[in-house]
Amino acid sequence: MTAHLLTELTIFILAVFVGMEVISKVPTTLHTPLMSATNAIHGIVLVGAILVAGAADAPFNAIVGFVLVLLASLNVFGGYTVTERMLQMFRPRVQAPKGPTDGTP
Amino acid sequence: MSATDTTPASWVDVAYLITAICFIFGLRYLSSPKTARLGNRISAVGMLIAVLATLAQGIVNWWVIGSALVVGAAIGIVSAQRVKMTAMPQMVALFNGAGGGAAALVAAGELLKVFHANAIPTYDVSFTSVLSAVIGAISFAGSIIAFLKLQEVMTGRPITYPGQQFVNALIALVIVVCWGLVVANVPNSLEFFWIALVASFALGILFVLPIGGADMPVVISLLNSFTGVAAASTGFVLGNNVLIVAGALVGASGTLLTVLMGKAMNRSVTNVLFGAFGAVKPVAAGGAAKQQNVRSVSADDVAAMLAYANQVIVVPGYGMAVAQAQHSIRELADQLEKKGVEVKYAIHPVAGRMPGHMNVLLAEANVPYTSLYDMDDINPEFERTDVALVVGANDVTNPAAREDKNSPIYGMPILNVDKANNVVVLKRSMNSGFAGIDNPLFDDPKTVMLFGDAKKSIDGVVAGVKAL
Numbered sequence: 001m002t003a004h005l006l007t008e009l010t011i012f013i014l015a016v017f018v019g020m021e022v023i024s025k026v027p028t029t030l031h032t033p034l035m036s037a038t039n040a041i042h043g044i045v046l047v048g049a050i051l052v053a054g055a056a057d058a059p060f061n062a063i064v065g066f067v068l069v070l071l072a073s074l075n076v077f078g079g080y081t082v083t084e085r086m087l088q089m090f091r092p093r094v095q096a097p098k099g100p101t102d103g104t105p
Numbered sequence: 106m107s108a109t110d111t112t113p114a115s116w117v118d119v120a121y122l123i124t125a126i127c128f129i130f131g132l133r134y135l136s137s138p139k140t141a142r143l144g145n146r147i148s149a150v151g152m153l154i155a156v157l158a159t160l161a162q163g164i165v166n167w168w169v170i171g172s173a174l175v176v177g178a179a180i181g182i183v184s185a186q187r188v189k190m191t192a193m194p195q196m197v198a199l200f201n202g203a204g205g206g207a208a209a210l211v212a213a214g215e216l217l218k219v220f221h222a223n224a225i226p227t228y229d230v231s232f233t234s235v236l237s238a239v240i241g242a243i244s245f246a247g248s249i250i251a252f253l254k255l256q257e258v259m260t261g262r263p264i265t266y267p268g269q270q271f272v273n274a275l276i277a278l279v280i281v282v283c284w285g286l287v288v289a290n291v292p293n294s295l296e297f298f299w300i301a302l303v304a305s306f307a308l309g310i311l312f313v314l315p316i317g318g319a320d321m322p323v324v325i326s327l328l329n330s331f332t333g334v335a336a337a338s339t340g341f342v343l344g345n346n347v348l349i350v351a352g353a354l355v356g357a358s359g360t361l362l363t364v365l366m367g368k369a370m371n372r373s374v375t376n377v378l379f380g381a382f383g384a385v386k387p388v389a390a391g392g393a394a395k396q397q398n399v400r401s402v403s404a405d406d407v408a409a410m411l412a413y414a415n416q417v418i419v420v421p422g423y424g425m426a427v428a429q430a431q432h433s434i435r436e437l438a439d440q441l442e443k444k445g446v447e448v449k450y451a452i453h454p455v456a457g458r459m460p461g462h463m464n465v466l467l468a469e470a471n472v473p474y475t476s477l478y479d480m481d482d483i484n485p486e487f488e489r490t491d492v493a494l495v496v497g498a499n500d501v502t503n504p505a506a507r508e509d510k511n512s513p514i515y516g517m518p519i520l521n522v523d524k525a526n527n528v529v530v531l532k533r534s535m536n537s538g539f540a541g542i543d544n545p546l547f548d549d550p551k552t553v554m555l556f557g558d559a560k561k562s563i564d565g566v567v568a569g570v571k572a573l
Binding site for chain 2: 001002011012013017018020022024025026027029030032034035036039040042044046047048054055064065067068069073074076078080081082085088090091092
């Protein structure tokens, strides 16, 4: 194992602890939005996808790169949109008229 | 990009650090429904920063990347806006699969790059890229099967065959061996990489096949956690810290939810991971015949029971989602509250098909989240409750989990619906629940059944309450 990998492992493990700490405070009523929000966050592979697609030098690699960025982009944009849509429904006791009240669908 | 040398950090790495902080704050703000939207937006801004910083590094294939970004964004946004709230679990499964697939391909791409340059990958790179590819492919394939099951393209019941666990173990062994061969950099190690990738894909399919619909909350959480780990592992391959941090956060979240769901079903995580899923054999045919002593009533009878109650607890289950009955339930609650009846909602952690599924549906119907109660908070209340109204829930109300040691769900924490003075069960028919287990609650003398589509039944009850 290189020193570099060890540094990265340290970052990983500390991030796991931060994740556990932060996520254990999410109430059960928000568990679906939590799944959806974390779903959007792992869309960060889009960064890796762009790097790989950007380095593609042959047509086959370019096709793989396209699929790659497409999948990751679907993950990111779909994930955030769905989370936003869900979260805007959560209201305390308000007598709102039927349906969503603001522009964001 | 290296963390060990003394060259100044690039501004791209600084941007990635800001992104990581945004993600953490985004999740932090999810601790209250009041701040949750802000959190999601902070997280989205972080994502935007990371993507822009990456794009600004001077990318050559801009048309490939640009067109893929736009097409992916269009499909993602349109489908996310159009999807019905009841179809949310399959949507989440699909996005999860997309992320897993992308992580696997990124790792594969990096490894291929090394091989094409005729270089020997370092142990770090080969170990972590196979790890990403394996977990990513399992997550991708597993999510697709979960999607097909939830969308009811294929049966939601467990699909089992003899020697299933053995076959899965064998595939897992093949993956581990190939992994070792790639890391050891044997001749033709690239071919072993492909075998590992295909085997992982197959394992992803096969491990979700025997899992029934009622167990989906566990599986979806687990697959979510897999994609997180795959993303983190891809971060190791690329030496990219933001992928590592984001992947770790998601992995932690998915793992926590998996453990929570496992507890709510009285299953340990190892039990969830290694196979007792197929152990619950459907006994549907025999189950339906045994329960004869059920009392069927009309919507008007139920209306009268509810209208003269002091407290009613609504127990929603997957049946509510299928029938889209959440809006009608809200209307019923409004009518009852007008008559001075207190209405509360009891949410079992694994009701529905994903963690928090019922909460989202009721939120969609404008039910205030302050009226929703977790299992531990509401269970003592049933004794003081006149009517428990069970809408399309079955196994999570089954007293056999408490009393019958021979029941497959014995030990699972349940909502103590049978402690209420009266129980009304809304059900489509006398078919047994997803786990295929008899529910003695239906035979209980204080239980009455209202058969039919849950939405139509509730609408009938609403009309009845209004007429009183």
